[in-house]
Amino acid sequence: MSDRRRDRDDDRAIVRDALRVATGHDEPDVTSLVEAVPDLMAEARRRRSAAAPPDLASALAERARRAFPKLAAATAVVVVLATAVSLLDRSAADAGVASFDSLVLAGEESNGGDSTDILLDAVTKGDETDG
Numbered sequence: 001m002s003d004r005r006r007d008r009d010d011d012r013a014i015v016r017d018a019l020r021v022a023t024g025h026d027e028p029d030v031t032s033l034v035e036a037v038p039d040l041m042a043e044a045r046r047r048r049s050a051a052a053p054p055d056l057a058s059a060l061a062e063r064a065r066r067a068f069p070k071l072a073a074a075t076a077v078v079v080v081l082a083t084a085v086s087l088l089d090r091s092a093a094d095a096g097v098a099s100f101d102s103l104v105l106a107g108e109e110s111n112g113g114d115s116t117d118i119l120l121d122a123v124t125k126g127d128e129t130d131g
Contacts, residue, residue: 011040 018033 011036011043 014036015033018030018036021032022030
């Protein structure tokens, strides 16, 4: 921490000296300030890279922390839509009644009606009369 403060104080001292020299002349001289710009930029890059997360786990944790509210909102929207579809589709499900066996064996298109397979019709009609 003291190294950063010392570096920052050194940078400020360079700028103060350059401005002090510039005020002593008729024409301001900021050449030393301009010459210090590459060093200042290198120091800024070094500090920025030092402030970056050092490992992958902390970077992933930060991204996950930002993504959770968006994922929660998307989940809530999907739940609301699924609930609405299931409530609206309930009337359509009540209209066509078929046995479970006929749906599994013949599919939805037969819907309890006669199919072209005599054996299949006998099996599905036999279940309806048994119980």
